[in-house]
Amino acid sequence: MNWPALLLSLKLSAWTVVWLLPLGILVARQIAWREFPGRAWVEALVALPLVLPPTVLGYYLLSAFGGATPIGQAWHSAFGRPLAFSFEGLLLASIVFNIPFAVQPMQRAFQSIPDEVREAAWCSGMSHWRTFLMIELPLAWPGIVSALVLTFAHTMGEFGVVLMMGGNIPGETQTIAIAIYDRVQAFDEHGAATMSSLLLAFSLLAIGAVYMLANRIGRRRG
Amino acid sequence: MADPAGLEVSLRQAAPIPLAARFHCGRGELVALVGPSGSGKSTILRCIAGLAHPGEGVVSCAGDVWLDTARGIDLAPQQRSVGIVFQHYALFPHLSAHKNVMAAMTHVAAGERAGRARELLQLVHLSGLEERHPRQLSGGQQQRVALARALARDPAVLLLDEPFSAVDRVTRRRLQRELAQLRSRIRVPIILVTHDLDEARVLADRMVILSHGETLQEGPSAQVMARPATAQVARLLDQNNLFEGSVLSQRPDEGKTLLTWSDYTLEAAYAPAFGVGDKVAWMIPPECVILHRRDRPSAGEAENPVSGLIRECVPLGESTSIVLDIGAPASVPLAMSIATHHARRNKLVVGDQVKVTLLASGIHLMPPAELLSERLTQAPALPG
Numbered sequence: 001m002n003w004p005a006l007l008l009s010l011k012l013s014a015w016t017v018v019w020l021l022p023l024g025i026l027v028a029r030q031i032a033w034r035e036f037p038g039r040a041w042v043e044a045l046v047a048l049p050l051v052l053p054p055t056v057l058g059y060y061l062l063s064a065f066g067g068a069t070p071i072g073q074a075w076h077s078a079f080g081r082p083l084a085f086s087f088e089g090l091l092l093a094s095i096v097f098n099i100p101f102a103v104q105p106m107q108r109a110f111q112s113i114p115d116e117v118r119e120a121a122w123c124s125g126m127s128h129w130r131t132f133l134m135i136e137l138p139l140a141w142p143g144i145v146s147a148l149v150l151t152f153a154h155t156m157g158e159f160g161v162v163l164m165m166g167g168n169i170p171g172e173t174q175t176i177a178i179a180i181y182d183r184v185q186a187f188d189e190h191g192a193a194t195m196s197s198l199l200l201a202f203s204l205l206a207i208g209a210v211y212m213l214a215n216r217i218g219r220r221r222g
Numbered sequence: 223m224a225d226p227a228g229l230e231v232s233l234r235q236a237a238p239i240p241l242a243a244r245f246h247c248g249r250g251e252l253v254a255l256v257g258p259s260g261s262g263k264s265t266i267l268r269c270i271a272g273l274a275h276p277g278e279g280v281v282s283c284a285g286d287v288w289l290d291t292a293r294g295i296d297l298a299p300q301q302r303s304v305g306i307v308f309q310h311y312a313l314f315p316h317l318s319a320h321k322n323v324m325a326a327m328t329h330v331a332a333g334e335r336a337g338r339a340r341e342l343l344q345l346v347h348l349s350g351l352e353e354r355h356p357r358q359l360s361g362g363q364q365q366r367v368a369l370a371r372a373l374a375r376d377p378a379v380l381l382l383d384e385p386f387s388a389v390d391r392v393t394r395r396r397l398q399r400e401l402a403q404l405r406s407r408i409r410v411p412i413i414l415v416t417h418d419l420d421e422a423r424v425l426a427d428r429m430v431i432l433s434h435g436e437t438l439q440e441g442p443s444a445q446v447m448a449r450p451a452t453a454q455v456a457r458l459l460d461q462n463n464l465f466e467g468s469v470l471s472q473r474p475d476e477g478k479t480l481l482t483w484s485d486y487t488l489e490a491a492y493a494p495a496f497g498v499g500d501k502v503a504w505m506i507p508p509e510c511v512i513l514h515r516r517d518r519p520s521a522g523e524a525e526n527p528v529s530g531l532i533r534e535c536v537p538l539g540e541s542t543s544i545v546l547d548i549g550a551p552a553s554v555p556l557a558m559s560i561a562t563h564h565a566r567r568n569k570l571v572v573g574d575q576v577k578v579t580l581l582a583s584g585i586h587l588m589p590p591a592e593l594l595s596e597r598l599t600q601a602p603a604l605p606g
Binding site for chain 1: 271272273298299300304305306308310312313314315316325326327328329371374375
């Protein structure tokens with residue numbers, strides 16, 4: 001069992017969730033409620049990582065944030081190390097790759113709140129911020145939790161983008177999915193099987209938890 | 223007109239929904255906005271609440287200006303002292319009835335909210351159901367929570383958007399009665415949006431008749447119902463007995479205007495606005511058409527006697543709706559309503575020839591409508 005790889009995957013998943021919680025809510029609310037020109041294209045952009053091969057996404061991320069690019073150079077001069085092939089680079093790739101997994105369930109959750117309910121909150125004297133905290137967030141919460149669980153589980157299993165953007169540096173960018181690939185390449189069937197079964201169990205638990213939550217909320221609200 | 227504690231509304235825009243509405247509602251007064259679907263009633267309510275933004279307009283309440291497009295004033299809903307009951311109540315589904323009401327008390331000290339919310343729920347007869355969530359309440363109970371929540375803000379105006387449309391008939395009657403009782407306790411302007419004429423007639427002090435966002439008539443409910451300003455208003459008020467005629471003579475001394483209609487000369491209450499020879503539209507409510515007894519002529523028989531064939535005779539519970547075919551020159555339908563037992567005693571059946579009196583006091587004259595003649599060629603609808 002490659003514990004450092006597992007820990008790194010958990011850390012990457014946790015940070016991805018931490019970043020995508022506010023970002024996802026911000027984007028999801030805008031798409032759910034605002035009518036603006038080009039909305040369809042924004043939705044398409046959000047969904048793009050779902051259909052794009054991870055290697056293609058990884059390639060473009062490398063092209064944008066590699067050491068030779070302005071962003072890569074700026075990062076290097078600010079922090080003294082490269083963005084690509086680092087944990088931060090990995091995190092950035094993971095955030096981009098997980099946008100649809102975070103935004104789409106949140107968007108559906110916000111869309112399911114009737115306009116009248118928010119308007120009733122405003123007419124009750126509640127500020128937009130208070131309406132968000134007291135009304136929108138509790139009502140959208142099941143969707144938000146689903147989004148975060150999916151994002152976490154998906155990051156745990158992500159391979160292509162992580163390999164392209166982070167490489168395979170043990171302790172720095174080697175996640176559990178890459179470690180499994182590594183073990184298979186090295187004909188270590190036992191190591192690969194142990195880690196694979198762990199990832200399988202984890203994913204099943206995560207998805208199961210989402211469905212259980214959805215069912216329970218559905219019964220309570222129904 | 224100007225009422226320092228009242229609500230003044232004047233709205234105008236061309237798109238997306240045309241608006242040309244102007245009315246006021248005094249303190250403690252209930253004004254009904256009445257009109258068909260798409261007449262802009264709800265949009266007007268939303269403009270008052272600050273949820274919609276008209277092209278031009280002024281909304282002021284109790285001296286506070288909430289909207290004045292000319293001066294660039296357009297307060298947010300939070301800054302307008304408005305209590306609103308939405309058509310589908312829009313309760314917060316994750317909060318109990320008690321917390322729904324407390325949520326609208328941001329202006330009250332935190333320690334006083336719980337007690338005040340309980341009082342309001344008691345006022346709307348929901349004591350004992352405070353901890354129930356909206357899904358655990360019936361439609362009528364949800365409506366009461368919505369009303370309590372609207373009142374929780376101590377609003378300067380209460381807005382009701384078709385609040386009785388989503389409940390059954392029995393509950394509707396009870397809620398309407400409760401609203402009428404509640405009015406004595408909340409002395410604020412109340413605006414009721416409804417497409418139900420009976421509801422408006424029963425509850426409202428005054429009516430504003432709207433069509434395509436435009437105010438067609440405003441006035442006391444009874445007056446608007448009996449004396450529509452135009453044939454269009456009469457049609458919106460479901461007045462089926464709408465005809466065209468011309469003024470034969472004016473007799474101010476006798477308080478009469480004589481009217482030519484078909485082969486008949488009718489007496490109407492004196493209507494000085496029209497000159498001799500003027501074409502007019504005129505209407506008579508079905509309850510002002512009186513059937514003559516066949517066996518014994520009544521005293522009122524001399525007043526505007528008209529004869530016709532019974533075309534339809536439909537018993538609707540205690541009253542029976544009758545449509546007469548008034549003959550020459552063209553076949554014209556005249557609707558009336560009589561007690562069902564009366565219809566039975568007279569053995570009225572389709573095809574019978576009967577005589578009726580058109581009460582002169584019930585005949586109301588209006589300017590002729592361009593579309594009226596078109597409508598008269600169509601089959602009549604039964605009176606509502």
